[in-house]
Amino acid sequence: MKLLARYLLKELVIPLCVWVAFLFLLLFVMQFLRGTDVLLGSAVTLGDLGRLLLYLAPHFLMMALPIAFLLAILLGLGRLAEDRELTALQALGIGPAQLLAGPLAIGAVLAGLMVLITSTVEPWGLTGVKEFVAEIIKKNVVGDVKSGVFYEDLSNLTLYAEKVEGEDRGWTNVLLHDDRERSAPLLMLARQGQVNTNVAGQVLTLVLADGEAHRANRGSENYSVITFQKGEIAVGVEGSMGRRNRFRSPKEELTPSELLQAAEEAERTGGDPRSFLMALHNRLGNALAPLSFALLGTPLAIGRRQGGRAWGYLLTLGGYVLFYLLMRFFEQLGQQGKMPVLLAGQLANILFCTAGLVAMYRVSRSGTVR
Template identity: 85%
Template sequence: MNLLSRYLLKELVIPLVVWVAFLFLLLFVMQFLRGTDVLLGSAVTLGDMGWLLVYLSPHFLVMALPIAFLLAILLGLGRLSEDREITALQALGIGPVRLITGPLFIGAVLSALMLLITCTAEPWGLTSVKEFVAEIIKKNVVGDVKPGVFYEDLSNLTLYAEQVEGEEHQWKHVLLHDDREPSAPLLMLAHQGQVNTSTAGQVLTLVLGDGEAHRANRGEASYSVVTFEKAEIAVGVEGRMGRRNRFRSPKEELTPGELLEAAEEAERTGGDPRPFLMALHTRLGNALAPLSFALLGTPLAIGRRQGGRAWGFLLTLAGYVLFYLLTRVFEQMGQQGRLPLLLAGQLTNLIFCAVGIVALYRVNRSGTVR
């Protein structure tokens, strides 16, 4: 590796690390604010926060790496352009085509890293975080139910215990109002109850003993009362932290092998395998995004006008948004059969690469704008 290559890599790697750290922290804070009702419970420890960070790290890295790389190119090569170092290199016979080798090398490394993460660590992390948050919610219910206070953190459920006794937090004189079925709400009164913490998975089980259940049908003039010695109420707790993000596909939690198996199963049962195959091609297209960003970002950085840093940042962010908007459009077209799946997954990269090659040709032919 010659001196110029090492210099360019240094100019790109340092801002890349800084931008990745900043965006990673920003994404974690945003996710934390979405789940404050869960993460600020009495049972949550610093160790729990550490495990949550571990589980979410692969997903955050996949989101942060492309935009961080694009911003690093703008900041690193843009500084060379503003300081006239690009002009000095051109005077020595080193043109823009030579300068793009550094960004392409880093882009290839990032693409390989993202491909590895999306195939292994990201599905594992997203699956683990759902189970982990479910366990946190269970522990919060155990610790947050206070005697004589209505507990309303569970969706459409209101829980009240007159007394909470012992280390196992057993409830005495319990009231539970279940409004998950609005047309027929359920009111349960019991002498004792507690949370069954031994159940695995994303189901919270409330165990009530020696009581009666009252159900009224609002559409009819009917009312029923049932007595019981023991009753178990299952409450789904999945998606509590991500309930505002309704556009995230659960296919992100599947590995490539599982996506192919799901597509084969859908085809055998008469379903449509294209959504699963499209998810696989889209994942590959997103992993290759750093390469297209390297081709597009390099001529934008070295060919911009001096003092146009703010305009360059705006173009960078606009290009990032446009990339993922086009990705979603082509993804829908692929699922609808209007485009071949392989082409739909890579068409955005092909467009950005073509625009980058044209821009690089123009910069190489006319020189950087001073």
């Protein structure tokens, strides 16, 4: 049995590693293409891309591990079925139920790893991504503003500097048009200006000196002019980037203990704690997905007909999509109070485990392969 266990582990672990590497690379490329306006700025270095990869790695692993595991089961055990090796094992008295031990063991290890990741490094990484993007945007503004060229990469802001010079990339004869408040746009003219890169967080600060501000009200004939010696315009980096740096919901940047504290605070102040509790249980449900995938994927792999690999892949991907659609549906019910949050977070796993046990029973009754 030890020899059989090692053989099955080899058949599952190697495809698992290959699929994880492929999906991880695919997710990173897709995210990179979404943020090319930021990540291909003049101030971005290879070290910056390395930091981005480090921050996103936990989140991408949480997305890649379940589907990679499901595909590994299909590829590994499915190959044994197609090569009639499972028929030989059955002749030796080894039934389908005994083959389930290997996938379940790997699924338990992956579930434990995902619980650890989602409780620690994933919130850290998602928080780091937002801070990283804010820092890159600031560096790009410093490096991309050119003399005599309108800079329009900040949403609803247009910046123009007649000259950009010096080590600090200071601006001379600056025009700034702020259209964030549609009903009363702001036009600022200044002799000097620059970006304040010392402000931490999601705020970009433009410092202007020796100028005047013009504000017109489009709903009336009012027009205001103010002169100033020094003025600062704060730009929320997240807002200025639209959705390009909104990688995930803010709740996913909180650790489980922080989600519980937020729920307690919401309940104490008369708010609704269900959204925070649902986020916690939904995260746990996602982390335990490898166990339900092991129970469902094993009978699908060993019980499929020979030559049905393409159909098996389609069925696997369909099952993966169905699982997360169910997770989303039950999450909405939990947030609306139509279902207990604990049940809503785990119901998709319960349904998949039940379907897997039924499929395993049918395979055991009919034999490993047909």
